[in-house]
Amino acid sequence: MxxxxxxxxxxxxxxxxxxxxxxxxxxxxxxxxxxxxxPRVNSRDIQGFIFCSVFPERxxxxxxxxxxxxxxxxxxxxxxFCRVENMCGSGTVGIRTAYTAIAAGLADLVMVxxxxxxxxxxRQEIVLNMLTGVDREWEGSTGLTAPVQFALAAQAHMNKxxxxxxxxxxxxxxxxxxxxxxxxxxxxxxCTVEEVLASKPVATPFKIFDCSSITDGGxxxxxxxxxxxxxxxxxxxxxxxxxxxxxxxxxANIPDDWADWVILSQAAQTAYNMAGIKPQDVDVAEVHDCFxxxxxxxxxxxxxxxxxxxxxxVATGGSDYGGQVVVNPRGGLIGCGHPLGATGxxxxxxxxxxxxxxxxxxxxxxxxxxxxxxxxxxxxxxxVIYGRQEVL
Amino acid sequence: xxxEFNLDYIYIMDYIPQQSPEHNKLHTFFENLRAGRLTTTRxxxxxxxxxxxxxxxxxxxxxxxxxxxxxxxxxxxxxSIQTSGAxxxxxxxxxFARVQLTDQVGFVARVIRVDPAEMEVGxxxxxVVVSAPRDRVMWAFRPKI
Ligand SMILES: [Zn+2]
Numbered sequence: 350m351x352x353x354x355x356x357x358x359x360x361x362x363x364x365x366x367x368x369x370x371x372x373x374x375x376x377x378x379x380x381x382x383x384x385x386x387x388p389r390v391n392s393r394d395i396q397g398f399i400f401c402s403v404f405p406e407r408x409x410x411x412x413x414x415x416x417x418x419x420x421x422x423x424x425x426x427x428x429x430f431c432r433v434e435n436m437c438g439s440g441t442v443g444i445r446t447a448y449t450a451i452a453a454g455l456a457d458l459v460m461v462x463x464x465x466x467x468x469x470x471x472r473q474e475i476v477l478n479m480l481t482g483v484d485r486e487w488e489g490s491t492g493l494t495a496p497v498q499f500a501l502a503a504q505a506h507m508n509k510x511x512x513x514x515x516x517x518x519x520x521x522x523x524x525x526x527x528x529x530x531x532x533x534x535x536x537x538x539x540c541t542v543e544e545v546l547a548s549k550p551v552a553t554p555f556k557i558f559d560c561s562s563i564t565d566g567g568x569x570x571x572x573x574x575x576x577x578x579x580x581x582x583x584x585x586x587x588x589x590x591x592x593x594x595x596x597x598x599x600x601a602n603i604p605d606d607w608a609d610w611v612i613l614s615q616a617a618q619t620a621y622n623m624a625g626i627k628p629q630d631v632d633v634a635e636v637h638d639c640f641x642x643x644x645x646x647x648x649x650x651x652x653x654x655x656x657x658x659x660x661x662x663v664a665t666g667g668s669d670y671g672g673q674v675v676v677n678p679r680g681g682l683i684g685c686g687h688p689l690g691a692t693g694x695x696x697x698x699x700x701x702x703x704x705x706x707x708x709x710x711x712x713x714x715x716x717x718x719x720x721x722x723x724x725x726x727x728x729x730x731x732x733v734i735y736g737r738q739e740v741l
Numbered sequence: 742x743x744x745e746f747n748l749d750y751i752y753i754m755d756y757i758p759q760q761s762p763e764h765n766k767l768h769t770f771f772e773n774l775r776a777g778r779l780t781t782t783r784x785x786x787x788x789x790x791x792x793x794x795x796x797x798x799x800x801x802x803x804x805x806x807x808x809x810x811x812x813x814x815x816x817x818x819x820x821s822i823q824t825s826g827a828x829x830x831x832x833x834x835x836x837f838a839r840v841q842l843t844d845q846v847g848f849v850a851r852v853i854r855v856d857p858a859e860m861e862v863g864x865x866x867x868x869v870v871v872s873a874p875r876d877r878v879m880w881a882f883r884p885k886i
Contacts, residue, residue: 473829474754476826476827476829477756477829480756480828484793485756486758487758487792487793488848488849489756490756491837491849491879491880491881492835493849494826494828496823496825496826497823497837498849500821500823501819501839501849504819504821505819508862549824549825550822550824550825551823551824551825551826552821552822552823552824552825552837557825599848600849601792601793601848601849602792607819
């Protein structure tokens with residue numbers, strides 16, 4: 350029987366955007382924010398350390414990064430340590446790695462730290478770095494990057510279900526509004542649907558406000574066994590269920606219909622079954638809005654609304670405060686920026702804060718169950734479902 | 742900058758595939774492409790064509806695959822016009838499309854020599870060979886003439 354695992358601490362670097370420091374500085378400050386969030390945790394008691402970062406070899410000229418980052422974080426893991434790299438989903442994969450170790454009994458107290466330094470002195474290299482995240486020889490070599498991949502999915506959804514550019518803009522406007530209440534967000538300024546539609550075109554149908562931005566940022570959480578969690582905090586947030594699924598890598602080989610993300614549906618269903626809940630039980634969700642259309646397709650695949658009705662779901666307020674499930678209360682990737690390896694960890698921190706009633710202006714009333722979805726591609730998804738003590 | 746380190750070539754900044762027999766077992770793809778043929782690998786025992794080309798069949802793990810020519814035209818299933826954020830060496834706007842070539846082979850590729858306003862789902866495109874730095878070649882598509 351696997352052991353129950355809980356989140357007991359979490360913190361992000363103060364302000365995402367262009368960070369005036371090194372990746373090492375980001376790691377140190379993320380660890381500090383995490384330890385500061387729970388003074389009952391002694392950093393010397395940390396037994397495991399999972400570092401989530403996508404291209405430190407390129408952006409910081411540093412490999413061998415798990416012990417390197419552990420040193421900067423001020424921890425000396427004596428049970429498990431590794432670096433996790435799963436492109437944009439690295440943070441959540443790191444949390445799943447820590448969960449696995451704790452559930453299996455390999456460690457009792459593990460830190461997961463995500464950090465990415467994306468802004469580098471030569472801006473042209475930023476695009477080259479992003480090309481490493483697709484099939485570089487057969488796709489990246491043609492110049493294909495993320496905006497176009499997700500634009501093709503958006504177009505498929507629009508053609509199949511009648512989703513409009515206004516629907517996409519509503520996602521962006523909602524997430525920017527939420528980000529305005531989030532101190533670390535890269536883009537804390539609200540914007541209207543009209544402003545999104547009028548913003549600079551990037552890759553049809555996306556305008557710049559439909560897209561998450563590259564950014565520098567860090568985030569860290571601490572996971573513990575149920576027993577230790579009860580000692581170290583009054584409000585543990587438990588992992589109720591989790592799953593991960595992928596099918597294909599090169600876009601030639603992923604499931605054919607890009608309007609319906611069946612791999613996400615599969616992963617979500619397994620996670621719901623493990624948690625013993627239904628999509629309608631989720632009060633708050635952090636989902637991967639790398640682009641506005643992604644969030645619409647995810648509403649459907651996560652079961653928040655029927656297939657094809659994601660546009661209508663956002664238009665009728667289903668994903669906003671007062672709706673069926675509040676989606677991306679921290680502002681999402683669109684509002685916060687997307688520091689690859691840190692994103693999934695920061696999403697988990699928002700769920701942690703929401704379920705502990707510590708989200709301030711962003712608080713979702715009486716949130717008991719939270720879902721975190723993080724992706725690394727149209728057909729590569731990572732899901733974790735969290736709950737308060739009372740839902741166990 | 743490169744000269745400051747006495748280097749004339751930095752491999753990790755080169756996003757174009759290596760194409761010579763010393764560096765790539767799939768060099769035949771590029772030799773065929775240079776001759777104007779867009780090809781891929783077929784596993785004769787599975788009767789399956791794969792994209793991208795393979796050294797080993799992912800279904801039966803045979804390593805005796807054969808090169809086959811892909812059709813001279815493909816159909817656009819979806820497209821996007823990119824106007825921001827090109828990799829060094831590429832100029833905007835760029836058009837990318839999902840191009841379906843056979844029942845088994847379809848992939849995302851660049852469409853060149855096209856007015857972006859003329860792109861539409863269902864249009865027919867044909868492969869075109871483009872030159873790449875360091876005497877290499879790459880594939881793209883253009884509207885069928
Ligand atoms: Zn075979």
